Amino acid sequence: MPKVGIVMGSxxxxxxxxKAADMLEKFGIDYEMTIISAHREPDVFYEYAKSAEAKDFKVIIAGAGMAAHLPGMCAAIFPMPVIGIPMSGKNLEGVDALYSIVQMPPGIPVATVAIDGGANAAILAAKILATSDPELLQKLKDYTAEMKETVQKKAEKLEKIGHKEYIKQM
Structure with missing residues (x-):
């Protein structure tokens, strides 16, 4: 199974x-996770991004806060998809990281999920990998069916007990 690189700045x-790692495990996707600061150890970061293709990574999930250069720099070096996760922070609640990741220059795209969207980043990586993996595609379809069933059960419970009791049980 193709690998996903998960890298974070801190x-x-x-x-x-x-949450990204947990979701990849749910789908049976092999991954490697590490911590690398693009600003504090640029040489280590460069080697990571440069060697990712040789490690058979097909997607990199990169999380970063504040200036959030990690996903963009991965995309500048790694020739395959990069998914950026903007991290919430104490100053601007992740909006700074969101803007930094989503506003890449032409030719250096980074797919960007919601602030702190670790699970969605992994699901997006799985969807990318599933374009050439029918077994993984079926796992994604099964996951979608599970989500639908969960929502339907909640709706049935609400209808049965009413909103006031539902809230008490939350």
Whole structure:
């Protein structure tokens, strides 16, 4: 199975990036996770991004906050898809990172998910990989069916017990 690289700029991003790893595991996708600061160790970062193709990575999920250069720099070096996750922060609540990741110059695209959107980044990576993997595509279809069933069960519960009781049980 093709691999996904998961890279974050700081261990403070682990909670969000862990959701990406959990989702990849759910789909049976092999990944490698690491922490690299594009600003504090540019030589290490460059080697990571440059060697990702040789490691058989097909997608990189890169999470970063504030100036959020990690996803864009991955996209500048790695020739395959990069998915950026803007991290919420204490100053601008992740809007700065969102703008930094989504506003890439022409020729250097980064797919961008919601602020702290670790799970969606992994689902997007799975969808990219599923274009050439029928088994993974079926897992994604099954996951979609599970989500539908979950919502339907919640609607049935609401109808049965009413909103006031539903809220009490939340």
């Amino acid at each position: 261990d403070s991003d682990m909670k969000v990036m862990g």
